Structures are given as structure tokens and as C-alpha cells.
Amino acid sequence: MFQTFAATSSPDQGPPRLAALRRVMAEKGFDVFLVPRADAHQGEYVAPRDARLEWLTGFSGSAGFCAVMQDRAGIFIDGRYRLQVRQQVAQDFTPVHWPETQLSDWLQEHCNAGATIAYDQWLHTATQIADLRADCPKLNFEASENLVDLIWDDQPAAPDAPFIVHPIEYAGESHDAKRRRLAESLEADAAVITLPDSIAWLLNIRGSDIERNPVPQAFAILHETGNVDLFAHESKTTEIATDLSDGVTILPPETFLDHLRGLKQRVLIDKGTCPDAVASTLKAAGLTVIHGQDPCILPKARKNEVEIAGARAAHERDAVAMVRFLAWLDREAPSNKLTEIDVVKALEGFRRDTNALRDISFETICGAGPHGAIVHYRVTENTNRAVKTGELLLVDSGGQYIDGTTDITRTIAVGDAGEEERACYTRVLQGMIAVSRIRFPKGVGGQHLDALARAPLWLAGQDYDHGTGHGVGSYLSVHEGPQGISRRSETALEPGMILSNEPGYYREGAFGIRIENLIVVTEAPTRAGADDRTMYAFDTLTYVPFDRRLICVDLLTEAERGWIDRYHADTLALLAPRLDDATASWLETACAPL
Incomplete structure (x- = not known):
């Protein structure tokens, strides 16, 4: 829909x-x-x-x-x-x-x-x-x-959609194995888990309580035995009850606080995500509260081989939809008959044509001209703007597929773009390339890498007011912690973590530019003469062409030009066999060497 x-x-x-x-x-x-x-x-x-x-x-x-x-x-x-x-x-x-x-x-x-x-x-x-x-x-x-x-007299009712099982062929590990693995290192009698995506990952379940995010709203207690108490309404758990029968007890949510009061002495909570109501209840019951990280957070962030393979498949499928969309946009936009809503509906239609889309992964951001400068702009009937020749169009979108979650931003020139817009676009692209190419030692966090994406803009006295990248889930939330690329991202990056790479530049009242790929942390190949230390790198998941009309080739280094040409060659080789002849021909032109 x-x-x-x-x-x-x-x-x-x-x-x-x-x-x-x-x-x-x-x-x-x-x-x-x-x-x-x-x-x-x-x-x-x-x-x-x-x-x-x-x-x-x-x-x-x-x-x-x-x-x-x-x-x-x-x-x-x-x-x-x-x-x-x-x-x-x-x-x-x-x-x-x-x-x-x-x-x-x-x-x-x-x-x-x-x-x-x-x-x-x-x-x-x-x-x-x-x-x-x-x-x-x-x-x-x-x-x-x-x-x-x-x-709030007409406040909507609470979500009541049923939970579903997330099959092991996509999860890559059974919930029994996850529960035992986490319990072995718990260092507490029990851990309280309140984040919906943590519960979804731990128990291999999904839900639809939150629009665009396949998460189940529930509370859980992980015991040192590996058993879990899941607090959710019976009407929501009918479909998952059999799959969770061994080691998971489903209880009414209204009994959650009573069960907290009845726990053994040492209870782990993540005070950064745990509601104050939970912490206050445990304290009032005289229990020893241990402050630590949600035990699911890091294991969930480190995608296993099955999840990474699923992410690659989802991104390839999504890229086909994106290329079909971009080819359509190139044909239709110069007519000056399209609006932002037309663009959003068309893009969702191309994704639904894959016959695999479960939902979009967030409300599509489609900003024409000055609307592109509103970083998280959401078009409404009241704000809907025409897509005009001579302006930039920023489209940030994604899909939820059972094997992966996608998130991609492309900025497109409608007709001829100005030299200032092209120069800014090229600086943003240079920053994205810098992050894509970097190798870094084990232990480095996103705050160490954030400046790489900003350096070309900083040299021009420009910047952007958002992080460079966020973590992404596996058929879960499109924004997932704790990994990220920003000045505040202290978590060390580890293999299997998926992140966005999305520098931008925004000029109020004029235009906005953002370019985004998803990347996954991998172990970097050893190079001759390198130190004896573990090095990591990023492997790109997203393969959709950049708008070559917006690239100032003279501003690029030889290495940057080579990276773009290789990226486009890989994009063409990956996607052309899955496209009709007309779209494949468009893609060949879009991926031509600089």
C-alpha cells in the first residue's frame, strides 16, 4: 500500500x-x-x-x-x-x-x-x-x-498486530543458541530487555507494531539459565508460541513489574535504554541493579554470514528497483509535470514490482529544489512541490525485505545543474569515497572516521549538521545502534557491522545534496610491508550509479576517478543482466567511465 x-x-x-x-x-x-x-x-x-x-x-x-x-x-x-x-x-x-x-x-x-x-x-x-x-x-x-x-480525546489504540517467526534461513542462528550464548556471559542473575529490536533479534521474531520497522513491542527478561520471559498480549503471540515453546515463557504484559520485583538479587539493565519505571521498580524492591549494555546490542550489530549474504541479496534486488526508477525519472522529470508525491509513489511502485518488498524502511525523503535542504523532509499534500528543470532532487529511501534492510540516497540533476551545485556535489562524493576506501586498525570507532567524509567540504568552508553514518539492522530497524560514523560514535567497529555512509551539504532556500551507500565492516587483506596488526575495511553493499552530470571531474584525484569508474563498472556488471533492454541501455550510459 x-x-x-x-x-x-x-x-x-x-x-x-x-x-x-x-x-x-x-x-x-x-x-x-x-x-x-x-x-x-x-x-x-x-x-x-x-x-x-x-x-x-x-x-x-x-x-x-x-x-x-x-x-x-x-x-x-x-x-x-x-x-x-x-x-x-x-x-x-x-x-x-x-x-x-x-x-x-x-x-x-x-x-x-x-x-x-x-x-x-x-x-x-x-x-x-x-x-x-x-x-x-x-x-x-x-x-x-x-x-x-x-x-488527547481521540488518541489511537495501542498496536495489536501479531508477531511472526523470522526463519532461521534468514537469521542464521536459532534463538536457543542466541539465548544460551548471551546467558553464558551475562554476569547477572537476569537481564531486563526493553528495546523491541533486541527482543526481535534474540527470539528470531518480527512484528508490525511500528510502521516501517518490523519490530514487536514487548518486554523480556533473560535469565542466567538462558530462559526468557516474554511479556506480550496473547493475541500477539499466537503465531510464535509453538516456535518459542522450549525455554521461552509468554506472560501478560501487565505482570511485567510484578515479575521484576520477584527476580533474584542481581539484575542487569541498560540504563541508557531502560525506562526509568523499570529502574525505579527494581530499586524499590531492594534488588541489586547492575548497569551494563543491553546484552543483545553488540551481537545483533555483528551480522553473521547468513545475514550478510541476505543483505547483499536485498541490496541487489533493491538496486534493480532503484535503477528502473532513475531511468524513469530521467525520462519523465524534464517534462515539469512531476511532483514530489509522484516521485515517491513511483519509487515505491518499482520496489513493489520486485514482489519481495515487505514495506519501505522509512518514509521516503523526496526534496525538490529548496526542500532538499530540509534534511529529513517528508512531503505532504500541503507541501508537495513540482520537480522543476534546473533544480536538484534529493531522494532518500529504502526497503524492508525478509533478507535485509536497505537505505540509499541519490541526488539527481533535473536538466542542467549550476556550477556551484556541481562543485558541492563533488565534494560530498569525495567524502563518501574517502570513507569507502579507508582501512583502519581494530579498535577504531566511527568518531575517528567522521572527519574523512567532511574534509573536502571543510576545505571549502562547508559542513553538514548530521552524522555521517548510522547502523542498519537485518530486516529490522533502519537505524540501529551502537555502531555509527559521527563525532559521538565511540563504539569500536567490528566485522559484520552494517553502516550507512552518507555525507551531505545543504543550502537553505536553494538545494540539498546527500549521497548514501550502505557498507559492511570486513577484515582487510594483508598488504606487503604492513605492520603485524589487525586491519579492517568497508565492503560496499549498495550498487546504484551516481549522477555523472553532477561530477566535476577536474576536482577529483586520479584515485577518486578510478574508484568511481570501478564502482560503476561493478554496478553495470551486477545489474544489467537483471534489467530490460531499455533500462540496461540507460544504465550503460549512466555507468560510462569518467
Whole structure:
């Protein structure tokens, strides 16, 4: 089914909803109420029922939060959303640049000593609340029922879709083996797991509780024996019950807190992802809480051979759809009859023609002209713009297939592009190539590699306000931690980790450029004369041509030109046999040597 394009909230709805929230706050004696974009499972994406931030403010970005007082309402957003937020929220909400301005600093600036800050303890992690208490000793933080829920009369129902089994031919390891493997190194009597993608990976199950992300909303407890308690409604677990029968006990979600209170002495939680409600319950029960990483996080990030093979197959299938789309776009765009919505629908149609698409992996970003400068732009009926000759078109999209998750961005010239746009595009491409070609020692994290992608832009006095790359799941979330390529990515990169490689450049009111491939960490071949140390490299998963019309060949080094020509030759050899004659001919031209 094609995605819809109606905005779920508009700026004019924000002020009356904000006024209603403030009335409830006054009745309860709260000076501040915190409204995060989060749910009880602390995943990145939320179901419509949990889209409280968007309902209240109109802001639809994937990260952010609002702090509501009687005389002000700060909406905290990062660099990806600073253009978008101004278009989506009323003036009653004040955008706050985050993380440059921390919530604790903002609260201390605007609140009197003794002020009460209320929060829903299911929607904030243990770390977030502990840090706020430590950083704001003169303020009172009080757990509360969710005040937005009290005023949201037509709040959607909770997701109730059934979970499904993820077959071992795609998972590569049984859930029995995973549970035993993790239990052997647990160093606790039990571990509480709240992230939906962690539970999905551990038990080899998938769900549809979150749009575009095949994850099941549930809670789980992994015991030192390798047994797991899974807390989910019976109506959601009928299809998986037989597969999980040995070693997994399915229990009603309303019994979750009672089971936490009944655990043995030493309980592991990941305070960075665990809801404060869980941490508070364990503490109140007198249990010893051990703080450590979710035991599924790193094993899930290190894809096994079966998962990597599946990723390659999914990307090849997806590339065929992308090439068919790009050939179509080249034919149709010069007519000036296309809109952004037309482009999005056409691209999804080409993916569905594979007969393998389970869903798109996120809402397609399709920004024509100045809309391309809005990093996470989502077209609606109200914002839909014509695709015009002489402008750039940025398309960031992906697919969910049972064997892998894809994510790709291409920036396309519609007609002739200006010299400035071509120069900026080439710098972005140079940064992507630098990351693609790098070899690095074991132990290096993404923060060490981020500057490689930015260096060509920095030399021109330019930059972009987002990370260079994020982790990607295996028929799971398109954004997966802990691996990444950014200034904050401290996790050492290891073989099997899949990441995006997506530098960009954005000029407000004019154009946006981003180029993205997915890459997988591999062991690098030994070179003559090299030190006796383990070296890693990246292997490219995405093979779709770049727009040669936007490449300033004179700006490239010989090595960069060689890399592009080899990439295009490999793309042509891989995809041409799977295309009709007309599309194969288009691809041959698109992949011609520089």
C-alpha cells in the first residue's frame, strides 16, 4: 500500500492543545511537564498512539522533546530539523538547539528553585532522569501519569498486530543458541530487555507494531539459565508460541513489574535504554541493579554470514528497483509535470514490482529544489512541490525485505545543474569515497572516521549538521545502534557491522545534496610491508550509479576517478543482466567511465 501524505497535525492545532495541557499542569501543581518523542520501549520510532510530541506541537521529526511551562514551551531539536521545525510548529513553541543547549541548563535558567518538573517515567530512560536530578539539585522531579494522554480525546489504540517467526534461513542462528550464548556471559542473575529490536533479534521474531520497522513491542527478561520471559498480549503471540515453546515463557504484559520485583538479587539493565519505571521498580524492591549494555546490542550489530549474504541479496534486488526508477525519472522529470508525491509513489511502485518488498524502511525523503535542504523532509499534500528543470532532487529511501534492510540516497540533476551545485556535489562524493576506501586498525570507532567524509567540504568552508553514518539492522530497524560514523560514535567497529555512509551539504532556500551507500565492516587483506596488526575495511553493499552530470571531474584525484569508474563498472556488471533492454541501455550510459 502506498504511503499517505496528509499531515497528522498542523501548527494551528498546537496553541489550543498547549493551553489544555497547561490547565492540567496547573490543576496538579506542576511547573514543567516533559513531552519526549518516545514510548515505553525506548525505540527510535513510535506508534501513532505514542506520537505525543507531534500531536502537541506539530513537529514530526524522529528525535526531539518539549519542555512545557506556563509561560514558555521549548522544543528541543538537533541540526537535522532546524528548518523543518520552523515550518511545523506555531510561535507558541520556541525551538531550542540541542544538544548544544542541554535540558538541564534550560530548566535551571527558566525555573525557580523548588520548581516541580513532572514526567512519565515510562518515556524517559534511567540515565536521563538520573542525570537531570544530578544536574538540577534545586529542582524537584516527580513521576506522573501522562498529562498529554489526559487531554488527547481521540488518541489511537495501542498496536495489536501479531508477531511472526523470522526463519532461521534468514537469521542464521536459532534463538536457543542466541539465548544460551548471551546467558553464558551475562554476569547477572537476569537481564531486563526493553528495546523491541533486541527482543526481535534474540527470539528470531518480527512484528508490525511500528510502521516501517518490523519490530514487536514487548518486554523480556533473560535469565542466567538462558530462559526468557516474554511479556506480550496473547493475541500477539499466537503465531510464535509453538516456535518459542522450549525455554521461552509468554506472560501478560501487565505482570511485567510484578515479575521484576520477584527476580533474584542481581539484575542487569541498560540504563541508557531502560525506562526509568523499570529502574525505579527494581530499586524499590531492594534488588541489586547492575548497569551494563543491553546484552543483545553488540551481537545483533555483528551480522553473521547468513545475514550478510541476505543483505547483499536485498541490496541487489533493491538496486534493480532503484535503477528502473532513475531511468524513469530521467525520462519523465524534464517534462515539469512531476511532483514530489509522484516521485515517491513511483519509487515505491518499482520496489513493489520486485514482489519481495515487505514495506519501505522509512518514509521516503523526496526534496525538490529548496526542500532538499530540509534534511529529513517528508512531503505532504500541503507541501508537495513540482520537480522543476534546473533544480536538484534529493531522494532518500529504502526497503524492508525478509533478507535485509536497505537505505540509499541519490541526488539527481533535473536538466542542467549550476556550477556551484556541481562543485558541492563533488565534494560530498569525495567524502563518501574517502570513507569507502579507508582501512583502519581494530579498535577504531566511527568518531575517528567522521572527519574523512567532511574534509573536502571543510576545505571549502562547508559542513553538514548530521552524522555521517548510522547502523542498519537485518530486516529490522533502519537505524540501529551502537555502531555509527559521527563525532559521538565511540563504539569500536567490528566485522559484520552494517553502516550507512552518507555525507551531505545543504543550502537553505536553494538545494540539498546527500549521497548514501550502505557498507559492511570486513577484515582487510594483508598488504606487503604492513605492520603485524589487525586491519579492517568497508565492503560496499549498495550498487546504484551516481549522477555523472553532477561530477566535476577536474576536482577529483586520479584515485577518486578510478574508484568511481570501478564502482560503476561493478554496478553495470551486477545489474544489467537483471534489467530490460531499455533500462540496461540507460544504465550503460549512466555507468560510462569518467
